[in-house]
Amino acid sequence: GESVGLHLPTLSVQEGDNSIINCAYSNSASDYFIWYKQESGKGPQFIIDIRSNMDKRQGQRVTVLLNKTVKHLSLQIAATQPGDSAVYFCAEKSQAGTALIFGKGTTLSVSS
């Protein structure tokens, strides 16, 4: 069935380092992908999205890369800050799908 997964449940980095969070998806029909950030006590917060007609998209300090050949999605955070500490989820959706399907999440810990 459809599933979205993440390679690592936790990632620890030093402040100022670049972070890379990975995600693998299984549905080749998925054409829309989103990264969310969830801080303790809050709901998931939209970070950045990408459609399948693109392989890279940049935001403020974040870049999402999409490799449709191997069904892999990654989120790169430049100059990671303590405020970036949170759980990060990838999610995917196909045109035929009703709603987003989420992976389990990666907990990013940033130490100063």
Next chain:
Amino acid sequence: ETGVTQTPRHLVMGMTNKKSLKCEQHLGHNAMYWYKQSAKKPLELMFVYNFKEQTENNSVPSRFSPECPNSSHLFLHLHTLQPEDSALYLCASSQGQGSIQSPLHFGNGTRLTVT
């Protein structure tokens, strides 16, 4: 402020109680969703409403009953829940389904504990 407001933030209820969760969105969206978030599990889609019509019931037990009176409000009525129903219940909204793909905007959830 996310534009999606959920109340209450915390709820403790017994297995024989009846309670309701409320969600309101101020984003002008036409689709609303209920998700369940349990520890160490991915977010689970429960229900989807598009222009007030339910378009998805993801095999949710009947002790959970959704209601969508208009595109801005969504309720989840709870009755005779089980302890394993304890979780964070998240409401989300998006532009109507069928339109261009767009992200979901989430509220901060209701933390439900069933005793």
